[in-house]
Amino acid sequence: MEITIAYEEEIPVLTMIGRFDAGGALAFDKTALTVEGKIPFWVLDLSQVSFLSSIGLRSLITLEKNLKSREGGIILTGVTPLVLELLQVSSLDGLLRRTATRKQSIALAVASTSSGPAVEHEVAGCRLRIYRLPKSASSVEGWDGSAAGESNAQRLQQIGLEDLGFAFGIGLFGEISDPDQRIPEAFVSTPFFAGVRLAEADGVSDFITRGVSESVPVQVARALGIGGTPSHVVEVNGPLPFRLLDLLDGLFPIATRQGAPPPILGFVVMGESPAAGGGILATGLAVEPVAAAPLDQARHLQNCAGQIPLPSGRLAMGGAVTLSPGEPVSAGVALSDAVQARASLDTLQRVVGLAEIGLLSQAVIWLFLPDSVNSGAEKLLQVTHDGPGEWRAEWDIIARRLYSDCRSVNLTPLHGGFMSKTFRAVAYDRDGRRTLPTVVKIGPNALTAREEQANRQYVARFILNNGTTLLGGAQAGEWAGLRYNFLGVNGPESRLVWLREHYLSRPVPEVLGLFEKLISRVLKPWYAQPKWEQVCLYHDHTPLRLFPTLIETAEKVLGVSADVPSFDCPELGLELPNPFHFLKHEYPKRAAQSRLWYTTICHGDLNMQNVLVDERDNLYVIDFSETAPRNAASDFARLEPILKFEMTRLETDEDLRQLLEFEVGLTSVTRLSDPPPLHYRGDDPRVARAHAVITYLRRCADTVTLFEQDLIPYWLALLEWTYSVVCYTQLSFRQKRYAACSAALICRSIRQLEGAP
DSSP states (O other): OEEEEEEETTEEEEEEEEEESHHHHHHHHHHHTTOOSSOOEEEEEEEEEEEEOHHHHHHHHHHHHHHHTTTOEEEEESOOHHHHHHHHHTTOTTTSEEESSHHHHHHHHHHHSOOSOOEEEEETTEEEEEEEOSSOOEEEEEEEOOOTTOOHHHHOEEEOHHHHOEEEEEEEESOOSOGGGSOOEEEEEOSSEEEEEEGGGTTEEEEEEHHHHTTSOEEEEEEEEEEEOOSEEEEEEEEEEEOHHHHHHHHHHHSOBTTBOOSEEEEEEEEEETTTTEEEEEEEEEEOHHHHHHHTTTSOHHHHTOOEEOTTSOEEEEEEEEEOSOOOOOTTSOHHHHHHHTOSTTTEEEEEOGGGOOOEEEEEEEEEOOOOEEEGGGGSOEEEEOSSSOOOHHHHHHHHHHTTTEEEEEEEEESOOSSSEEEEEEEEETTSOBOOOEEEEEEEHHHHHHHHHHIIIIITTTOOOGGGEEEEEEEETTEEEEEEEOTTSSSTTOOOEEHHHHHHHSOHHHHHHHHHHIIIIISHHHHTOOEEEEEOHHHHTOGGGTOTTHHHHHHHHHOOOTTOSEEEETTTTEEEEOHHHIIIIIHHHHTTOOEEEEEEEEOSSOOTTSEEEOTTOOEEEOOOTTOEEEETTHHHHHHHHIIIIISSOOOSHHHHHHHHHHHHHHTOOOSTTSOOOOOOOSOOHHHHHHHHHHHHHHHHHHHHTTTOOOOHHHHHHHHHHHHGGGGOTTSOHHHHHHHHHHHHHHHHHHHHHTTOO
8 A cells, every 4th residue: 555644734644545454554554653743633535545454444543542642533534435334334433533525634633733722711600711723714604595586496405414514594304396385494504414493393303414414405495604613612611500692792702803802703512401401512603783784685694593682782693402411522522523423313302592502511612703704605516517418406416525626517418328327527626727527427326336336346456547537426315426537638628529429430440449449458457367167148148137028028019929939030031039039938947057158357338338538549438337257258249239230220121131131141150250241232331330340349259268169158148238129219110120130140040059950
C-alpha cells in the first residue's frame, strides 16, 4: 500500500492507495510514527483503498486510541461502500468519525481542535467553561421555495440531511402523491437525523436517520439553519437546574466578535433534563431585533418555529428533540460525534419547541457567529440535464451526492443501456474551474450494486484503462448512480461517443483497428488468462435468466410454438430444428451437464453502446453489472448478434432472404478456427462490414480458448443473445424473424456436431 502525508491547515492528511491488509497495516503503522506536529486530529483518505482486513481495522483502532489520549482522533473520508460495510460489520461505524469529502474532514478536524485554555464565566447563576475554537466560519441559511399564491406542491423542496445540517422549520417526510392534502409541520434536523412533529397525531413525532433519508426524502417548505463551524464550545453546570433561554442573553457578550456582541448567535445544545428523565438536543438562533429583518425576507420566521422574546429584547427561535437517557456529553467531543452518538431511532423521542424545554442540569453548547445570511439553495450543487428522455427527482439527489465536490454539473444522455441510463457529465468545481469529463451511470439499486461490486472485483484490479476508474456511488429511493472517471480523455473539450458511431461511419480497416485495440489492449488482462475448468454451458447460457417469458413471446410475436420440433424456413426453402423447442425441452435436460472448457473474466454484456471512444481513439468500457468469470468465448459471441440483426439493412422480404443466405454461410463452419464464408447477393455494404468484424471476433475466440476447435461453446454463447432478440421491443418483426431463423440454423449445426441425423 502506498501512503502519502500532506498538511492542510496544519492538519495531517494521510492518503492511502491499495490494500489495507497485513502488509498495508505494517506500512501504515510505520508511517504514522513519522507524522509531525501536535495536532491531535488526523484525516485519513480511504477513497483508493480496495480492501480492508481485520489487521487494518486494528491499526485504525490503535491510532484512534492514541490520538484520543491527546483529546483527538482520526477522521475518515472517501470511505467506499466495501470499506463501510466492513466498518459496520465490525461495529466501528459509530466509533470512527467520517465525512463525505476531504474538505469536510479537514474542516471538522480544524473545528475539533481547541486552541488555548478554557475561560470561566458565571451567567444566570450557572458556571460556564468556554473554549474558543480556531478558524471558525459560519452563516445563516434560509430555505424557502414559496411564492404568493403557490400551493404546497409547488413550494416543497426536497433537501438532504447533509445539506440541511442543523436547521428548524416547516416540512414533512416522504414522497407526496397529493401535496395539497398534506400540511407541512414543525421539524428539526441535524446532519444525522431529522424529526417532524405530527399535529394530526397529537404531537407524536416521526424521525428519519441519515441512512433512511436516502430513500425517505425531507420535503421542506421553509426553514432556517446554521452552516459552517462553531466558534466556541460552552460547558454549563449548575449548581442549580437552569433554563436554556435564560442563558442565551448572557452568551452574547461572551461570544464577542472584535470586542462587540454579535447581531446573530447560532447554537446547538446537548444537555440533560432531570424532569424529562432524559436528554435534549436543541438548535436555533438568538438575534438582535435589527438582525431579524434580513432573516424575515422570506416571510417565514413565525412559521418556522415562533419567536421567543428574551429579557434584553432579543429574539430566540429554533426547535428541539427530547432524547432517551444516556451518558452526558463533554465539551471535548466534536459536535458531529456527539450528535451522531445519539442519532438512533431508539434514542430520539419527541420534537418540541424551545419554550417547552424544561430545566437542565448540565449542557454543552456549541456557539456559531454567522457572518452572513444566505439562501440555502446557494450551496446546493446546480444540476442541469440536456437532451430527450425522462428525468427523475431521485436522479437529482444522486447527481448532487456524486458531485458534492463541485458547484455545478451538466448531464447529457449517452443513448444506450437497457435498464440503466448513462450520461456524459461536465462539472465545475467550487471555484468555477471546469473539471475533466466524467460519465454517470444511473440504474436500479440491485443492478447498480452488482456493477459496483464487479467493477471493484474484476475491473479495478485488472484493466489498465482510466475509463474504468470508479470515483463514487450514491443512492436515492429505488435508484443508485456511479461516477466514472475519464481522466485519459484529451481535456475538457473531448467528445465521447459510442463505438457504434465509429462502426457505422469509418472504413472497415479502421473499425477493425478499434476492435483490435478493445480486445488486445484494453481487455487483454481478462482474456489472456484463460482457465481450464468444468462448466455447465446450457445452464450458464440460458436466455431465460434475463427473459423468462421468451418462449411465450416467440409464440405471440412470431407464431412459433415451442412444442413443435420442426421450424419451417420458406425464405431458404428449408425445414430446420425449432430453436424454441430446443430451448424449452433440451436446455433443461442438459442444464446439469458439465464439461471442461476455458473460462476467463468476461464483460458479460459487451456491446457497442457500452464502449466509448474519444477523438484520439482512446477506448473506455463501462457497464460491468454482468462481469464475472464465464465461458471464454462469451464476449465475442455477444457482439455477433448486434452486428447481424441491428447493423444491417432489413427493410424488405428480399433483404431477409439475402441475410439468411449470409447466415447459412456463417453457420456452415464446423471448427472455431474456420473463417466463415461470405454468402451474400445483396447490395448492403454493412453486411461485408459485419462479416469482416465477425470473422475477427471468431478468430479472437479461437485464440482466447488456446485454439480449441469445438464450436458448441461458441454456438451456445451466441444462441443466448440470438434468442433474446425476440424480446427486444424496439426491433421490427423482420429482425426478430431473422434472429429466429439464425437460432434454427445454429441449432442445426449443434445437432450435426453432436452427430444427430
